[in-house]
Amino acid sequence: MEKISLNIAKRIQLLIQGESIPHGQLKAKVIDQMLEEGILHLKLQGRSRKTVFATNAGAIANFLSSHLGINDLNNYIANLEHGTSRSENIVASSDSKSSARRTFKGFLVNCFSPVKTKMNGQDFLIKPQEGAYTYIHDFETFTIPPDTLIVGVENPENFRFIRKQAKLFNAESILFVSRYPQSNDLITWLQGIPNSYLHFGDFDFEGIRIFKDEYYQYLQSRASFFIPENIEVLIRTYGNKALYDKQYKTNTTETLGFNAALQELIALYHRYKKCLEQEVLIQVNSTH
Known part of the structure; x- marks a missing residue:
């Protein structure tokens, strides 16, 4: 075989x-x-x-x-x-528990305030308990209010402790979605709804590339990259030089600054020769 x-x-x-x-x-x-x-x-x-x-x-x-x-x-x-x-x-x-088919489809969602949604035509309130998530399997029938902001979280740690980062986001209704498990299901769902998408990822070259290649190319003007107001202070104080050196050598950066906000962010990487992992925001925002 x-x-x-x-x-x-x-x-x-x-x-x-x-x-x-x-x-x-x-x-x-x-x-x-x-x-x-x-x-x-x-x-x-x-x-x-x-x-x-x-x-x-x-x-x-x-x-x-x-x-x-x-x-x-x-x-x-x-x-x-x-x-x-x-x-x-x-x-x-192979074994008796596996076959050439997908055993799971869909994606994880989380929130710190309840979000009223529908699943298979029925009302479905998303309100995960602290320490738990909601897994959306039948995403084809999953709908949310059009004014709910969707925040895509790149790293599992930030998705787990999203309540500790609540003050970063000020929209009235927010649904957080996880990039993992990695499949086309999330982007397929996002393409079929009108909601705005905000990408919450690492503040490094790879984080921008993930946003550009996996989300922006499909969602265009509906997609934006989350940049905290104090990003310069965060990069200067908590930035990682080794991460900058590694990614700058291995990434083609010319095409990453495709809008003014990202150009300014990349300029900060170069100014301080540092990049920032988003996990830092868990600790910074939960202690201040």
Whole structure:
């Protein structure tokens, strides 16, 4: 039961380990599907050279398990390399609890004030208990008031402690959505509703790239990038120089400043040679 070739399996293993690989070396349907679902990403280097990279190794593992029944990529590769029997490869690539279908769809939502929504035509009040979230499975029938602001939270820690960051957002009705689990379901839902979308992510080059590639290109004028009023003080005080150095070397930054607000934000990165992880806002806003 060979789901993907040995060559592609080894390259996926490298992507999981954090390496970038030329797009031309990844010609396979499974790669195209992971790019389409936002699990893998393309980066342009120079005028025409494209490389593929991943930001969430867990999303790749989940995809391989739910779509292809490959539950242990290392064992799968070892079996192909050593020419094990078909029955042994089946054990490595599938089991009675997995099949080539999605086991979960949808996305997580959270809020610090109740939001009146509808699900399957029925009234549905979103009011998660502290320490719990609401998982939206039937997102195709999930509707919210058109004036509710949707805030997309990039990092799980900020999504978990959203109440500690309540003073950052002043809209009357806000629904927070999580970027994970990573799939096309969230952006599909966002494209089908009129609400404004505010991206709450890391204040670094990668955070802007995620906003640009995964949200702005689909939502355009409905999407904006959240920038705190005191962002300069935060970057100067809590910014991470190593993060700036690493991302500045590996990201093509010319196309990231596609509006005035982002241009000013990127200028602050360069001024202080620092970037800021959004988790800092949990502590800063809960103690002041």
